[in-house]
Amino acid sequence: MLASVHNEILRERLLLPGETVVVGVSGGNDSSALLHILVSLNEQYHYGWKLHAVHLNHGFRGEEARLDALYARELCESLGVAFHLFEFDVPAYMEQTGKGGQEASRDVRYGFYLRVAKEQGAAKLALAHHADDQVETILFRLVRGTRLHGLTGMPKRRWLEEGGIELVRPLLHKTRQELEAYCRENGLAPREDSSNHSRKYKRNLLRLDVMPLLAQVNERYREHILEAAEAIRQDDELLERLAREQLQKVLIAQKQDEIVLDLEAFQKCDVALQRRMITLILGYVSKQTEWSSQHVEAVLHISGGSRPSAQLHLPGELVVNRVYGRIHFCPKGREERIHMYCYDLPIPGSIWIEESKVWVHTKQLVRFTDWKRLQENEAVFDADRLPGPLFLRNRRPGDRLALFGTASGKKLKELLIDQKVPRAWRDRLPLLAAGEEVLWVPGLRRSATAPVTEQTRRLLYVRVEFGEDWREVFS
Structure with a gap:
């Protein structure tokens, strides 16, 4: 057993010399074996691991749970391992959160694992899941509904969501029967959790009823599933x-x-x-x-x-x-409508529109010759034919755009829909307007107002500098 687990740890680099390791210890057969194995390997190969055992009394089984904690403490004392005992009212937590017993227990248990790991500067959390647990997990996911990834089972190692701590499972290649034999051979007397025999937990139904039937079909079913x-x-x-x-x-x-x-x-x-x-x-x-x-x-x-x-x-x-x-x-909430805004357009100059997250730049020109390079985010107007003071604002109900060749123009709402501007961006888009009249929808269309002709003597050049946020609108 020791040689097999040692080879697995070396091959997968699950634990490194000198690391501080938190070990989940329930007091049952599997976790007792894991803790004893790690202590034995630490002594035999002088790895310098600093082991910290964590035990949680979930508040489910009264005196039985208290005796489990007592056994776990005595085991750690006999092995010279630091012991961390926690008690938590998981039934109350279930009532508060609406979670089931196994999910709630896992949440609380992992919370204490992470707490001790951070306090002790641990790099790893070692848990005692074994081959039978792996088969059970795969079958459970299969019957509940899963994709391909779910059928890979539990990984040998994975990063926990917070704290930079890695969870490792050194016993995934060993069976429950092998771990039970190890405990007997080394004089360990693990506690048996009575809830493991309760058929109210669906996973227990698999272990107690389904898996024995699979063994009747093929005794090597575990091996084939793995x-x-x-x-x-x-x-x-x-x-x-x-x-x-x-x-x-x-x-x-x-x-x-x-x-x-x-x-x-x-x-x-x-x-x-x-x-x-x-x-x-x-x-x-x-x-x-x-x-x-x-x-x-x-x-x-x-x-x-x-x-x-x-x-x-x-x-x-x-x-x-x-x-x-x-x-x-x-x-949710990222796409909420923003409030109405209106800013005076500086001529010449630049202005930042916070609501739109864009810069608007203007220049006065005598002439403009680079028409072929004029981009959708640029517009040029006859400055002397503009209808009044210019503003930068977002859309308002009833806005229309006077288009070349049309008498009535077009509703701004229809234009934005035709141009496939996402709804969430329509209120952010800055419009160039004179009073109630929309002169330009940057990136989309300018109006027929104040066109540049041969008689134009002064021009207004306007450029809107769209950031990366607007890529999804204009790409």
Whole structure:
């Protein structure tokens, strides 16, 4: 046993010499074996590990739980391991949060693991999950509903969400039966958690009823499931890499909690990569760590809708919008309307429009000859034919634009829709106006007012400097 676990630790570099390691110790068979193994390896190979055992009394089993804690303390004292005992009213926490017993227990337990790890400067958290736990996890995910990644099981190592602490599982290659034999051989007398025999927990149904039946079909079912999981893991890593590469090709914009995709480019990708890209994005823009296949399918569904726009609200205050050829992932509230604004236009000069996050620059010219290079964010007017003082403002109800060759002009609202400007950006777009008349919609269209002709003697040149935020509007 010691040689096997030692080889696993070395091969995977799960623990390094001199590290401080927090060990989860429930007092049961598996965690007792893990702690004893780590202590034995530490003594035999002089690794200099500083071990800290953490035990939590969840407040579920009264005197039985107290005796578990007492056993865990005595075990640590006999092995010379620092012991950290915590008690927490998990049933009360369940009532407050609405979480189930196993989920709530895990939240609280990991919270104390991280607390001790930070206090002691630990680099690793070692847990005693073994091969039978792995098989149970894979089967449980399969019957509940999962994608390919879920069938890879628990990883041997992963970073926890906070604190820069790595969780490692040195016993994933050992069976429960092997660990029980180790405890007997080394004179350990682990505690047995009575809740492990309760069929009210669905995972227990798998362990107590389903897995024994699988053994009747094939005694080597564990081995075959784990072999399949390893093959799936390798396939999953390849697809994950392809999805990350493809995601970079369909990205329009990316911020800390916001991502915008090119819908057409996204839809050209294989649906398997689409699902993976969605999972990657959801993990990036939200603090929620796990997303179900239902969430991914919901995003996939609205991405392929026939209407010009669609919106989806997901857990964690996350909103997904499909608008005019783009898929926008952002926190709820990011797209709220901004207040009305109006600024005098300095001529000549520059002004920063905070609400729009743009600079507007103006110059007075005698002539303008570079018409072929005039960009959509630039406009030139006959300064002597402008209808009055100029302002920079956002849109207002009833705004119209007088267009060349039309008598009545066009409603600004219709223009923005035709130009596929996302709804969230329409109130931010700065307009050049004279009183109630809109002269120019930067990046889109200028009005027929004050055109430059052969009789023009003075010109007004206006340029709007759009930042990266506006890429999704004008790209």
